[in-house]
Amino acid sequence: xxxxxxxxxxxxxxxxxxxxxxxxxxxxxxxxxxxxxxxxxxxxxxxxxxxxxxxxxxxxxxxxxxxxxxxxxxxxxxxxxxxxxxxxxxxxxxxxxxxxxxxxxxxxxxxxxxxxxxxxxxxxxxxxxxxxxxxxxxxxxxxxxxxxxxxxxxxxxxxxxxxxxxxxxxxxxxxxxxxxxxxxxxxxxxxxxxxxx
Amino acid sequence: xxxxxxxxxxxxxxxxxxxxxxxxxxxxxxxxxxxxxxxxxxxxxxxxxxxxxxxxxxxxxxxxxxxxxxxxxxxxxxxxxxxxxxxxxxxxxxxxxxxxxxxxxxxxxxxxxxxxxxxxxxxxxxxxxxxxxxxxxxxxxxxxxxxxxxxxxxxxxxxxxxxxxxxxxxxxxxxxxxxxxxxxxxxxxxxxxxxxx
Numbered sequence: 001x002x003x004x005x006x007x008x009x010x011x012x013x014x015x016x017x018x019x020x021x022x023x024x025x026x027x028x029x030x031x032x033x034x035x036x037x038x039x040x041x042x043x044x045x046x047x048x049x050x051x052x053x054x055x056x057x058x059x060x061x062x063x064x065x066x067x068x069x070x071x072x073x074x075x076x077x078x079x080x081x082x083x084x085x086x087x088x089x090x091x092x093x094x095x096x097x098x099x100x101x102x103x104x105x106x107x108x109x110x111x112x113x114x115x116x117x118x119x120x121x122x123x124x125x126x127x128x129x130x131x132x133x134x135x136x137x138x139x140x141x142x143x144x145x146x147x148x149x150x151x152x153x154x155x156x157x158x159x160x161x162x163x164x165x166x167x168x169x170x171x172x173x174x175x176x177x178x179x180x181x182x183x184x185x186x187x188x189x190x191x192x193x194x195x196x197x
Numbered sequence: 198x199x200x201x202x203x204x205x206x207x208x209x210x211x212x213x214x215x216x217x218x219x220x221x222x223x224x225x226x227x228x229x230x231x232x233x234x235x236x237x238x239x240x241x242x243x244x245x246x247x248x249x250x251x252x253x254x255x256x257x258x259x260x261x262x263x264x265x266x267x268x269x270x271x272x273x274x275x276x277x278x279x280x281x282x283x284x285x286x287x288x289x290x291x292x293x294x295x296x297x298x299x300x301x302x303x304x305x306x307x308x309x310x311x312x313x314x315x316x317x318x319x320x321x322x323x324x325x326x327x328x329x330x331x332x333x334x335x336x337x338x339x340x341x342x343x344x345x346x347x348x349x350x351x352x353x354x355x356x357x358x359x360x361x362x363x364x365x366x367x368x369x370x371x372x373x374x375x376x377x378x379x380x381x382x383x384x385x386x387x388x389x390x391x392x393x394x
Contacts, residue, residue: 079349082338115392122388126326126381133327134334141279141335142342146350152276153343155352184323187384191319194392195312 286332
């Protein structure tokens with residue numbers, strides 16, 4: 001069997017020198033690295049979005065300088081449980097993105113062939129996408145109600161009184177929805193990266 | 198080089214006859230088929246959930262038999278834009294699950310090694326998961342408000358008057374949230390199926 005060795009090596013060499021086998025893994029690696037870098041950029045945008053949303057919603061308050069007929073003189077996010085949930089959801093997603101996902105995402109840029117860590121990250125991303133979408137949509141429903149009111153349910157549009165508070169909380173939804181879209185794209189690109197051999 | 202051929206074949210034969218190479222693809226196939234079947238079952242649960250939610254929310258109405266101080270005598274889903282969005286979101290997701298995802302899911306059970314169709318389905322699943330979560334959460338925020346009211350914003354709890362209407366719309370949220378959880382599990386199992394060689 002000793003005589004097989006040189007031939008065996010020759011077969012290996014022959015296989016390795018075929019053009020398909022040399023270029024494809026390099027090309028694959030470049031594509032996977034591009035996907036990993038995009039993933040990292042989208043996560044950084046997500047961090048900024050959720051942080052901006054949580055801070056805007058959490059710090060905004062408006063006190064009316066005069067007494068009105070309504071029993072509402074000072075508007076703040078914790079007046080409405082939905083806005084509290086919005087702040088919590090954004091904080092949790094922001095914390096996850098910074099503490100867990102960014103380090104693993106940087107690891108993926110360096111080590112492109114990692115697969116199990118990508119699946120674990122995809123599971124967390126999906127859960128966080130659900131949490132953030134839930135928080136943002138619930139807040140959007142209440143903000144819409146605050147702007148328009150509802151005649152059928154006899155709910156008045158409080159934005160007529162708290163104009164600047166309403167402007168700020170409406171703006172805070174943007175960061176949250178941008179991050180939700182980023183997380184959706186992250187899930188899709190992760191799936192493509194996982195599918196690569 | 199002609200003498201290499203028998204040796205080359207011998208090497209191939211040796212590789213093919215190793216136990217790892219014979220059993221692993223069959224085992225892989227069984228696991229992928231189990232995942233595909235689970236995927237199909239979860240989609241069927243999803244269809245039932247969204248259909249039940251859309252029908253419950255869409256058909257519920259309550260007319261009060263007496264005149265009350267409030268200007269609200271008849272409650273129906275289209276009184277609140279959020280509930281209309283909820284019905285639309287559930288209908289769209291239900292339509293997608295039945296018309297597009299079920300046929301492809303059945304195809305995946307038969308042809309387990311399909312990958313590109315799995316990625317395409319995962320992209321749609323992610324978008325539908327976002328849509329359904331948004332619809333369900335927005336409706337939940339309004340249902341919560343209808344039950345509890347909000348003293349700060351001077352919004353009254355309309356469920357005190359429309360008790361049976363509120364019970365039914367609260368129940369209709371369940372199907373929607375169950376489907377959202379199913380879609381989350383579908384995305385995760387799809388990613389695992391995609392990762393399989």
